[in-house]
Amino acid sequence: xxxxxxxxxxxxxxxxxxxxxxxxxxxxxxxxxxxxxxxxxxxxxxxxxxxxxxxxxxxxxxxxxxxxxxxxxxxxxxxxxxxxxxxxxxxxxxxxxxxxxxxxxxxxxxxxxxxxxxxxxxxxxxxxxxxxxxxxxxxxxxxxxxxxxxxxxxxxxxxxxxxxxxxxxxxxxxxxxxxx
Numbered sequence: 001x002x003x004x005x006x007x008x009x010x011x012x013x014x015x016x017x018x019x020x021x022x023x024x025x026x027x028x029x030x031x032x033x034x035x036x037x038x039x040x041x042x043x044x045x046x047x048x049x050x051x052x053x054x055x056x057x058x059x060x061x062x063x064x065x066x067x068x069x070x071x072x073x074x075x076x077x078x079x080x081x082x083x084x085x086x087x088x089x090x091x092x093x094x095x096x097x098x099x100x101x102x103x104x105x106x107x108x109x110x111x112x113x114x115x116x117x118x119x120x121x122x123x124x125x126x127x128x129x130x131x132x133x134x135x136x137x138x139x140x141x142x143x144x145x146x147x148x149x150x151x152x153x154x155x156x157x158x159x160x161x162x163x164x165x166x167x168x169x170x171x172x173x174x175x176x177x178x179x180x
Contacts, residue, residue, distance in 0.1 A: 002048040005171055006072050008102075009055045010094060011079030011087065011113070044168035051164065053077075058094070070101035075167040076110045082127045082151075083116050091135065095147070107146075109170040111163050112136060114151040146170060 038053040054073070056066050076098050080087055095110060102108055112132060120126045129151055136147045148166055152159040 003171060004050040005074045006052045007075045007077060008070055008073040009053055009077040010058055042164060044165055045172060047172060049168045067101045070098055071103050073102045073108060074171060075108050077163060078110060078112045080112055080114050081116050082114045083119055083123060088127045109146040109167055111166055112149045113163060115154045117151045118153055
């Protein structure tokens with residue numbers, strides 16, 4: 001089967017580094033004022049996925065415009081720099097904004113993607129994987145949500161494929177639930 005899947009990608013400005021390990025990505029000539037668009041077809045679990053990735057800026061001046069792009073999203077990727085404590089504290093507001101404006105509320109999966117994992121050894125202030133897992137688990141328990149955490153190495157592409165696999169497999173389960 002073939003599935004189109006609109007994905008919202010927000011967070012740290014280095015989002016494009018994750019997409020470079022996405023495989024062959026079609027980057028459109030269309031450029032958002034504060035974002036970008038990429039398109040990728042890939043096979044997951046014997047199904048073809050047509051991922052439409054909308055990379056959106058978190059710049060406050062783009063907040064109203066961002067709302068329009070959330071609508072109809074079937075998944076979200078939140079890029080979190082594990083060295084940036086402020087962005088970790090912003091996760092709840094990012095999540096609530098997506099849930100509020102996507103039209104499907106809490107039913108879409110959100111993958112928190114930790115970047116700069118390799119830089120933790122060079123600093124004493126960073127967010128641990130355990131803290132992010134605890135946050136995700138608490139949000140899932142409290143809101144019956146589907147939030148996952150994946151630490152990636154944006155320099156080598158380690159674990160990047162797991163992001164897309166997680167979103168694709170969730171969508172298959174979601175469709176199966178709708179059928180039953």
